[in-house]
Amino acid sequence: MSRLDSMLRRLTAQRDGLNWAAAQINDTDGDVLDMGLGNGRTYDHLRETLPSRRIWVMDRVLQCHPDSTPPARDFLQGEAEPMLQKLAEAGRMIALAHYDFGRGIKSEDIAEAARLSPLIEQVMHPGGLLISGQPLVGFKQIKGPDTIAPDRYLFYRA
Numbered sequence: 167m168s169r170l171d172s173m174l175r176r177l178t179a180q181r182d183g184l185n186w187a188a189a190q191i192n193d194t195d196g197d198v199l200d201m202g203l204g205n206g207r208t209y210d211h212l213r214e215t216l217p218s219r220r221i222w223v224m225d226r227v228l229q230c231h232p233d234s235t236p237p238a239r240d241f242l243q244g245e246a247e248p249m250l251q252k253l254a255e256a257g258r259m260i261a262l263a264h265y266d267f268g269r270g271i272k273s274e275d276i277a278e279a280a281r282l283s284p285l286i287e288q289v290m291h292p293g294g295l296l297i298s299g300q301p302l303v304g305f306k307q308i309k310g311p312d313t314i315a316p317d318r319y320l321f322y323r324a
């Protein structure tokens with residue numbers, strides 16, 4: 167498969183997964199967390215899909231498209247560890263978390279996701295949903311939408 171085809175499949179799975187998860191949290195109180203602002207594509211999609219939720223977004227740099235710039239009060243700029251600790255101080259209030267850290271080096275991305283998992287767990291509302299491009303540790307893996315191959319995007323419940 168070409169890298170273009172692979173990227174298209176990843177982005178389609180990401181969008182379908184976010185839409186599916188957003189529809190699942192109707193009965194769960196709480197905010198949304200997007201880990202990895204990047205260009206701001208998933209952040210923009212989440213705020214369009216869930217306009218009544220507060221959407222926190224995290225990244226070590228602010229380098230998104232100008233149209234996707236988050237309000238300063240919702241942007242956690244810094245390394246993931248201290249930013250997750252800061253968010254945890256506000257309580258377990260995340261109903262939906264999207265994990266999109268990583269730079270494409272599989273072994274490093276998997277190790278980082280495993281290292282961050284206990285910190286992510288501390289911000290999750292009981293029963294909250296996580297969707298992730300990398301395997302997370304310590305959560306119950308659940309089946310996502312039928313349209314997404316099980317290894318392409320991963321779904322968990324806190």
Ligand SMILES: C[S@@+](CC[C@H](N)C(=O)[O-])C[C@H]1O[C@@H](n2cnc3c(N)ncnc32)[C@H](O)[C@@H]1O
Nearest residue numbers: 202203204205206207208225226245246266267
């Ligand atoms: C794949 S991009 C995110 C793409 C974004 N979700 C989008 O749709 O445009 C990953 C982002 O995560 C950030 N990142 C990766 N590891 C991080 C870490 N440990 N702490 C903070 N930011 C991190 C990078 O700076 C990068 O902008």
